[in-house]
Amino acid sequence: MGNKPPFGPSALDLDLSRRDVLKIMGYSSVAAFLAACSSGTTSGGSTTSTGGTVTVGSNASDPLPKKGMEMVNAAFTKANGGTVVKLNTVDHGTFQDQITSYLQGTPEDVFTWFSGHRMRFFADKGLVSSIDDVWDKVKSNFTDAFATSVKGNDGHFYGIPVDYYPWAVFYRKSVFADKGYKVPTTWDAFKALCVQMQKDGLTPLAMGDKDGWPAQGTFDILNLRLNGYDFHVELLTGKQKFTDPRVANVFSKWAEIAPYYNDGLAGMTWQQAAQLLVQKKAGMYVLGLFVSQQFASASAADLADLDFFAFPDLGTQYDAEKALDAPIDVVMMTKKSPTLSKERGQANAYLQFWSKGSTQLIASTAAPGVIPVANDTDTSGYDALTKKAVEIIKNAKRITQFFDRDSRPDFAGPNGMQSFLLSYLQSPKGNITSLQGKMQQFWDSLPPEA
Amino acid sequence: MAETTTTGAAPAAAGQKAGAGVLVSRRRRRFSLLTRHDKLILGLMVGIPLAFDLALIWGPTLASVVLSFTNWDGIGSVTAQNFIGVKNYENLFGSYLFFRPALYHNIIWLAFLTLVATPLGIFLAVLLDREIRGTRIYQSIFFIPVVLPLVVVGFIWELQYAPTDGFINNALGLVKSHHIIDWLGNPNINLLAAVVAASWRHVGYVMVLYLAGLKSVDPSLREAAKVDGATERQTFFWVVFPVMAPINVIIVVITTIESLRAFDIAYIINRGKNGLELLSTLITNNSISEASLVGFGSAIAVVLLTISLVPIVTFLVSVNRNPT
Known part of the structure; x- marks a missing residue:
């Protein structure tokens, strides 16, 4: 169906203090958090490749979000030396129901998902790849609150936040x-x-x-x-x-x-x-x-x-x-994709591409109702509704994802x-x-x- | 496979009739009739389906039974730590809130199909059997729903039942008068709404089966009844209906199985909640969903399997009795 659902426990808090972070981390232990603070240095530079192909599993099945996804993919192909994006769109609800078997079977290289509790769950189970190398390159484009929202219990990073909505x-x-x-x-x-x-x-x-x-x-x-x-x-x-x-x-x-x-x-x-x-x-x-x-x-x-x-x-x-409630959507990298070892470079490039404000704007313009999260997003074209949505989230001192993502x-x-x-x-x-x-x-x- | 056993049994039966004395020699001759090539073909014809049957039916069935004693969440492999004894069953029969409603709903489903839909299908078959004008047109109309997958039937009826933009509420003028009937959302009536949708298809199915049976009834039986002064009703209930016994058994079994495996329509309406819980939707929602309670879902599946064995065994017993 067309739900835009619900995500994980809150990890987004725009008035972020250290105490808040600890509270918000809800599910993770203090130890995990401390480990997280010291783990940023493990990765080398990410390798990105042009050309070739990358496969993407998408839950954007409603007409407008689907169109947005296709437009982003076309832009990526153009920007990344003709990389062919093989998109597999699955009905939103079905994608969610089958996520456990999907990630264990032969998933695509990259997939769309939600931040928070359910992201961390699959990270703990070892069914998704950590993307620390990509994150290192793009982290300056996100506020700490969004960084927290894509951090696993082990302190590694597992996704690129692409949009949210109140x-x-x-x-x-x-x-x-x-x-x-x-x-x-x-x-x-x-x-x-x-x-x-x-x-x-x-x-x-x-x-x-x-x-x-x-x-x-x-x-x-x-x-x-x-x-x-x-x-x-x-x-x-x-x-x-x-x-x-x-x-x-x-x-x-x-x-x-x-x-x-x-x-x-x-x-x-x-x-x-x-x-x-x-x-x-x-x-x-x-x-x-x-x-x-x-x-x-x-x-x-x-x-x-x-x-x-x-x-x-x-x-x-x-x-x-x-x-x-202000759920965050993310794109993540699978672990068991049969093509991932060959296409890791393209997959890295694809995630990097999604971290840009210009990319996120393509998607949110095609399917109104979501707001880009990247710092460098050009907000001048926002309509009044979107501006107000940004404002209401900024005013919130506490943010949750949604019942079925927080529980x-x-x-x-x-x-x-x-x-x-x-x-x-x-x-x-x-x-x-x-x-x-x-x-x-x-x-x-x-x-x-x- | 039932086919093979029956044909195999026939010559043996013939041999028995011929007398015990020649039985041995007859047997030997029967075997000698099969060349090595025949045996190979037979072996393949039995072996391949058997292999599929074992791999695709018995394998998963046994796996479900085993999984029902675990708390496996569908990730990684099942280890010794996953085995939790009969805890799933204790939970299911003891505290699980949705089990009893689901069981009742399956029973209501069965009752409605048995008492309303099936008799209606039989009634239509009897009417159409009388060669009324346009019988073929009627037959086609009633049969069309049978051709549709239940999923499509679910979608069609969902559109009919939708509260504000559905056909039924608008046709009855309820939307205008602001007295909407919530066919899909009111837990007191949505089961009935769903079973009516299922019946729409079931009636046609039963009708076709029964019509085929009626065509094969020897006309002389009816004529004899008529000569004896039986009324139409008496002829049907005392002559035709008993002659149709094999078809009746099939229809009873089909109706029971249709009720036990009822799933698609309820799942399409609201994924089997809020008055539409069925055993099958509970299995799906627990094991093949984000919940990933595979062990618990398997326990419900085993219960459903056990219940299903009753009509299946009844059917097999009656089929195996019939040829002799």
Whole structure:
């Protein structure tokens, strides 16, 4: 499907202090971090080769991102002495489901993936190649926060960050202007706006959770605002319990806005729910910036009309963190590719090419909804929406990737958290204690994560 | 292979009828009928399928059984440390939240196909057997869904059921009146919606099988029944239906197997969650997904295998009984 999903535990923090880094490293031990600090010197210069071929496995299966990938590849061929890029595009969801067997079989040289927990997992398992040599050459083009996001538990580097995007509350400027709505900054104002929209015949909040993950975004932001970044990360990694009263709090807050969702949310994809916003049937939509793809497909005018605001404050001490989900996409190098030994030079060159702002701009221009991460990106051409997205991430003191990237995939998946949230949305005022019990029971039944 | 055994058994049976005294000599002659070339051909014809059968069916089956006692995550090789005894089964029957719903859903699926879809298919077959006008057109229409892969059936029905832009809600005027029925998302009705989609195909399948069977029923039986003053209904239930016993067994087995392996439609709708859990989707979501709980998924697969053995054994017993 077209999800732009979710990544690993936060490793991106733009107000980066040493203490923050330690905290953010969440999964890695202090020892690993210290080792990381001293490991930068191991690599020699990377060898890049021109001509020849390089193979690329891509999960960019939606039309616009796919086009972006093809444009980048064409530019690479031109820039790298005619290197032929053999692209293998796999449906986004399928690629994700099969990643374990893909990496162990005969993968392409380079593949698209997500930063964070799931990147480090495969690095620990030895299924991806460290790219320290390439990283050394390009690291000046990334902030420390992005560097942390592609660093494995062993201190080596495993990927090139290529884009990211924030989750926020999206709306149409024209609808707000016509009806005289004001952007709500507090919970009460947000709820009052929902009431007003309902009176005006709008569905206040769009939601399409057939695929199971979109509702996790709302869980994330409510938990971050109510209970803070530390609790959220600990909860998702099993250091806190889902039976905690603080989790109950999340669900009771959620129940205050749940009545304002559209009907049929459990049977609609995020794209179908986005159409409610495009068609001005719904007023607001909590989703990632990738929602703009649906507006871009509609018309340029629709895209220009799209705007967003940060999820409102909930009146807790954690409001100040301004935390949000902002997943990072990366390109990485496999280990078992049969052609890699022969094409390592081209693969290195390909990764280097992706580290340039100009390359990342090609992709993000073709598929709006993602933001380049390289320092040397020419930001002069950014539209207002992208500029604002950069700003909201800069203002965030804590950044997470997304529920199903910050937590273990067997817990977050369809027969797991996705099911629990769907049954919650079925009856938000139902028995939350029993639901929390089920979540914890399920977590406890999972084998230790190797 | 069933083919080979049956043909092989026939001459032996004939020999038995001829009397025990000549049995030995007959046997010897039967063997002498096979030249070395024949034996080679026979050996290849049995051996090659057997090798495939062992490698592609029995191998993976046994591997699943072995893996069901491990906590293997699909990475690297299985080592002694991976073996955790029956813990997967304890977890599955004890605390796993999705197992019982999945089992119920499979049973509901079976009940619906058996009680609604199959009788409907049989009913259509009986109607079409009466040579009504345009029978071939009707046959084609009902049969078309059978030609489609279940995946495609899933896509087609997903479009029909979609809440706001689907055909059904729009045709019923529910979108306009803002009383959307969430066919795919409401856990109380989405199983029914999925099984209706599955039935759409199943009805045609049963119809064709049954129609073929009806054509082979000796017309004199019906005539005799008519002469005896039986009504149409009586003729069907007391004469035709019992004569069709072999076809009936096949249909029962097919219906059962279709219900046990139900997967595609539920998986396409929402990957088997929120009211659409099935044993097959649990296996997939646990073992062939990012979750990579291969050992646990295998345990569910072994349970499904065990359940499937019941109709399979029933079928084999009935098939092996029939020739004699």
